Amino acid sequence: MKPALLRQPAIAVPAAILLLIVLLAVIGPWLAPQPFDAIDFDAEWGAAPSAAHPFGTDDLGRDLFARVCIGGRLSLAVGLVSTLVSLAIGIAWGAVAGWFGGRVDAVMMRVVDILYALPFMFFVILLMVLFGRHELLIFVAIGAVSWLDMARIVRGQTLALRRQPFIDAAVVSGLGNAAILVRHVVPNLLGVVIVCATLTVPQAILVESFLSFLGLGIQEPATSWGALVNDGARAMEATPWGLIFPAGFLVLTLLAFNWLGDALRAALDAPRR
Amino acid sequence: MSLLTVDALRVRHRAVTVLDGVSFAIAAGESLGLVGESGSGKSQTALAVLGLLPGTATVEGSIRFRDEELLGAGRAQLDRVRGSRIAMVFQDPMSSLNPYLRIGVQMAEVLQQHRGSSRAAALHAAARLLDAVRISDPRRRLTQYPHELSGGMRQRVLIAMALMAQPELLIADEPTTALDVSVQAEVLAVLDDLRRDLGLALLLITHDLGVVSGNCERMAVMYAGRIVEAGNTADVLTRPAHPYTAALLATRPVLEGPRPIRLPSIAGQPPDPARRPQGCAFSPRCQQVMPICRTHAPVLRQQRDRSRACHVGDEPSLPTDGAVDRNFA
Numbered sequence: 001m002k003p004a005l006l007r008q009p010a011i012a013v014p015a016a017i018l019l020l021i022v023l024l025a026v027i028g029p030w031l032a033p034q035p036f037d038a039i040d041f042d043a044e045w046g047a048a049p050s051a052a053h054p055f056g057t058d059d060l061g062r063d064l065f066a067r068v069c070i071g072g073r074l075s076l077a078v079g080l081v082s083t084l085v086s087l088a089i090g091i092a093w094g095a096v097a098g099w100f101g102g103r104v105d106a107v108m109m110r111v112v113d114i115l116y117a118l119p120f121m122f123f124v125i126l127l128m129v130l131f132g133r134h135e136l137l138i139f140v141a142i143g144a145v146s147w148l149d150m151a152r153i154v155r156g157q158t159l160a161l162r163r164q165p166f167i168d169a170a171v172v173s174g175l176g177n178a179a180i181l182v183r184h185v186v187p188n189l190l191g192v193v194i195v196c197a198t199l200t201v202p203q204a205i206l207v208e209s210f211l212s213f214l215g216l217g218i219q220e221p222a223t224s225w226g227a228l229v230n231d232g233a234r235a236m237e238a239t240p241w242g243l244i245f246p247a248g249f250l251v252l253t254l255l256a257f258n259w260l261g262d263a264l265r266a267a268l269d270a271p272r273r
Numbered sequence: 274m275s276l277l278t279v280d281a282l283r284v285r286h287r288a289v290t291v292l293d294g295v296s297f298a299i300a301a302g303e304s305l306g307l308v309g310e311s312g313s314g315k316s317q318t319a320l321a322v323l324g325l326l327p328g329t330a331t332v333e334g335s336i337r338f339r340d341e342e343l344l345g346a347g348r349a350q351l352d353r354v355r356g357s358r359i360a361m362v363f364q365d366p367m368s369s370l371n372p373y374l375r376i377g378v379q380m381a382e383v384l385q386q387h388r389g390s391s392r393a394a395a396l397h398a399a400a401r402l403l404d405a406v407r408i409s410d411p412r413r414r415l416t417q418y419p420h421e422l423s424g425g426m427r428q429r430v431l432i433a434m435a436l437m438a439q440p441e442l443l444i445a446d447e448p449t450t451a452l453d454v455s456v457q458a459e460v461l462a463v464l465d466d467l468r469r470d471l472g473l474a475l476l477l478i479t480h481d482l483g484v485v486s487g488n489c490e491r492m493a494v495m496y497a498g499r500i501v502e503a504g505n506t507a508d509v510l511t512r513p514a515h516p517y518t519a520a521l522l523a524t525r526p527v528l529e530g531p532r533p534i535r536l537p538s539i540a541g542q543p544p545d546p547a548r549r550p551q552g553c554a555f556s557p558r559c560q561q562v563m564p565i566c567r568t569h570a571p572v573l574r575q576q577r578d579r580s581r582a583c584h585v586g587d588e589p590s591l592p593t594d595g596a597v598d599r600n601f602a
Contacts, residue, residue: 165369169431183371184374
């Protein structure tokens, strides 16, 4: 990426926010006064934020700051994995379908349609029943559906690109399908792909939060922002900070990703004239 | 022997016939101008030669490059010929370069593909060619992106790019239409010099008679999917043998003398390819139309060094619709 991009405030600001959040998730647990699953028997349960516990404690007396940081790790990891999956499978699938067209396209896109039509919750519950509850299943479930949007968008863009003269020029210069796809088609999808990817991250984080909120996701004592919000929501009259901090981080992250995606799309549109 | 021989080429898009028996040949090192109005089938001819027509088109006839039949050839065979032996320059320099790749990378690609050259060697060749098409500071241009270059420069980059693998035949589809007149002259001069230097054969597609007269040894005039007249450029332009060519020449604006109030034009419209008239396609607009023109389509026949497809001036005993004389080339 060009350094010039970071000089645009619309990109630099959300990027900086995200960097801070990631940094906090990575090193935060070491800064916290106690491990995320340890109970502070000296503090009262559900203590308000104080010098000892900057975000307060939860109803078991665990440090909320440590838990928000640890929860951020899982939420961000889910976002990252689903994005990598959607980039890898989604781009390849969509570009191949759009480029070759005809029967190849029809078969590949029907596969996507079928996966789309599958009720997501049913799919998750089925996985849980088959393999038992495991953290890995969250990643599998979200990864399995996150590339579908990307594949559809990439296919549509590839269809449009195929009519561009410079693609004809590449064909006429005798380049093979693979070379044209890798060097001429995919780079020109960059703008759309980045936007789609930045929208995939918050979507995946939300889905994970949703699963955890329903009790299908992460299990105690491990946690995620979604699980923390769930816990916090139950006690929000008595200890609002239990809801405010994880929800605040969740909202801030989603906002920053959406903001970043929008700004990147505007910045990366190749100047054509 | 001819380099490229196109024989009785017919192209149909579903029920619409866009090329109806086009035949011509280009010898090595020769330049042929293909002229005609929009919709006459010039570009379709070029696309057919390069195998670029959509898969839904029906193509019949024969397209031979040296001894190799290109029509119906597989992708692998086409890829060996395209780019390395036949190259093409497209009409629109603005959209014919990939906006995300540096000029050098796009140019080098062709050599890396066809000759297995290293990137460095290919870039070296690219710089030499940019110099040949008179682009200043070629080394720096190689690192630039297409949007940093002007239209005229981009068209010259496209020409240089087409020449990377030293092809024997260059097909240029309206290479100067998108450029303004002064840049146009410059680009054409570059093209002409290179052609002579490299012994390149050129198929130049244009609607501009001036471009043909300056750059092509021979020319063929197309109308409604057929070649109606072909011959030496100077001959055809001074002594047109087909009423359409004559009418086309009459529409050229005259610079000397009093100006006409309206620019001359050919009355009527070119026929809709889906509803072509019976007989000669030009008959509804022809000043010299005869009864036979409306019933029998004339056949392209060679008379001395000129071929034409017209009944006017023919001996009256020849209303044949039979074998096409393909030896005019």
